[in-house]
Amino acid sequence: MNIAVAQSGGPTCAINASLVGVFRQALKTPEIDTVFGSINGIEGIINDDLIILNAAITSNEDMELLRQTPSTILGSCRYKLPDSAVDEEVYKKIISTFDKHRIKKFIYIGGNDSMDTVVKLSKYLEKLGREDICVIGVPKTIDNDLCVTDHTPGFGSAAKYVAASVQEIIRDSRVYSIESVTIIEIMGRHAGWLTASTCMLRANGEIAPHLIYLPEGKFSVKQFVEDVRCQQAKHQAVIVAVSEGVTIDPEEVDLSEFQSGATDAFGHTYLSGIGKCLEKIIAKEISCKVRSIELNVMQRCSSHICSKTDIDEAEEIGAKGVVAAMKGHSGKMMYYKRLSSQPYVITIEEIDASEVANKEKMFPEKWINDAGNNVSDEALKYFLPLIQGEVDIFMRNGMPLHFMLK
């Protein structure tokens, strides 16, 4: 029999490591002949656009290189399967591709939207009596907002990049002998995990960011200006970390010039500009040097400073996905279960993908301070294990080397 793997949703530094995990485990499984890679997520299955990974990844060195290559080597998609009762055509195409290539196991690496595909497809196969085909989800997202799992593959590397960069920006901000405010905008549409993780700098004696705002809290512009003034009394260079998803009450400030009304296929609004918006507010309200910095897509693709813990775990959860599929399980998502933080111990388990699909896990309220402008030291214990260890990056000509499909 053969196996297929696909990658979906926004890129991370760890999604290719999960692909390597699937590939390596498939090679070790005598029943599996060929490993197919589906181009652009489920779209590759629908359109029979597959590549043979055994021909593309031909050595251990290839696998090591792929583990540390960011983004998705197979491409991605944001395609959402229709309800099979409404539109069965696309499901027939999928099964046609599976049957044509004797694909009996399908591993889908993605976020909560992708788990919706795992649920719908596995239910359809069950209804059809095609239990010979198993569909397993492997999680990923830098947002860390998937339910059930302790954390998500990709998050640790994003958090490590953000921590290193914010610390360097703090150094940069303390150069001149004038008062300044630096606002750093960090990814996170609805959940503030990545922004909250900047609290990790405390572990090395750095008290900034002095203010941390998450989408989970209620944000008031008036209170924000007050918070900044209060920090200025204590610090010459005030550092603010803010989630891209923090929203401003339009009753307080007219935001029309900062927001885009565009939405993707899942109805998500493209958010941007909260940092720039707060910069303009501070420039108006407080007479001091102010700047905003958007860490942008570098947060999800800066594999040159990825977390070894994250990459190793991402590979392992991919491998465990194959093991679950080989047991005949379907409609499940693999997840991390934390047994202990000190020492850090996890196991990898499986759960119904429906428990995760289309849901979001928010940053816990109990770790947000009463003022809603910082997070507690308890969060530190949760975050720190996820960024430990460095991967030996392959360098050529002074630059990181990436795996590329021939």
Place this chain on the structure above:
Amino acid sequence: MNIAVAQSGGPTCAINASLVGVFRQALKTPEIDTVFGSINGIEGIINDDLIILNAAITSNEDMELLRQTPSTILGSCRYKLPDSAVDEEVYKKIISTFDKHRIKKFIYIGGNDSMDTVVKLSKYLEKLGREDICVIGVPKTIDNDLCVTDHTPGFGSAAKYVAASVQEIIRDSRVYSIESVTIIEIMGRHAGWLTASTCMLRANGEIAPHLIYLPEGKFSVKQFVEDVRCQQAKHQAVIVAVSEGVTIDPEEVDLSEFQSGATDAFGHTYLSGIGKCLEKIIAKEISCKVRSIELNVMQRCSSHICSKTDIDEAEEIGAKGVVAAMKGHSGKMMYYKRLSSQPYVITIEEIDASEVANKEKMFPEKWINDAGNNVSDEALKYFLPLIQGEVDIFMRNGMPLHFMLK
């Protein structure tokens, strides 16, 4: 006798390495008793705001850590000395501080504006017959725009960060099966060295960025849109690198909403927004996904991926500054002279600081293609040696450790 060192201008990843070079060489010089650090550039000398570096940097480990700490540990300034014929007061204050602390050697680490200070101060001392006090300049700037020197300390590390990040952004841009344009805005007010250095990715087989625009060329919006369309015929995800200093003819497009009229003490205009501006132009003219990314201050402070060549050279040029001062030289700037690119060999020489002060070295016209939208492979040979080698970064709790003054 004692020595003083100060840091000036915008931060880099290598300016503290030059400080370590000064400090280590001073320790090796029997005639020197104490090494003073001047807080916030020349302002610390004017206001007698000094620290004793021998008390702050107490071990080899401290020095190694400081070498890899970005920004300026002593703070910086953008203060420009007045003409001594017009205002002698500030010069008297400087000499008073020198005499009070028996400072006979002063090393000023900075850019072309800082070399203006080296020229004015050394001339004033000479006029006064105070040849017992020597002033030596040590260059630094990520812009690589200083005259005479082959390249500047700090540039190599910035170029290494930019190359790694642009490559990662390229991976990120190729994820979805739709046409896209990604515009990356890179630092460089008047000189396009850092933007041009993105051509280095070719050494590893990456042909993007497909378009490179420098402030040295004449920029036409109409031609830019044409260039992008032309690249779209060949590449699904078009990557554009553009210098922040690229300017648009206001006759072509109304830019009032993107530009800030503010200027610093040297009359430099704060430029920003060319990337965002070009993004909006593409969104309007071409119907495709488009985004702009500003690499922002991370370009000058991302020491976690600094160039070992740059850091080692920066330390050595600082040390050579002390050697020159001990020979009784004054009013000089140390510089790199390249003897060969393959193999890469440089020597460190000295020149009158007046040859460098207030001047800029542009990216050579001969390395810009005829269309003005890319650079030639010749530039590659110049750039590549500057980013070679990695520094073993001290990590604690999964994050880079920085030196902090106690």
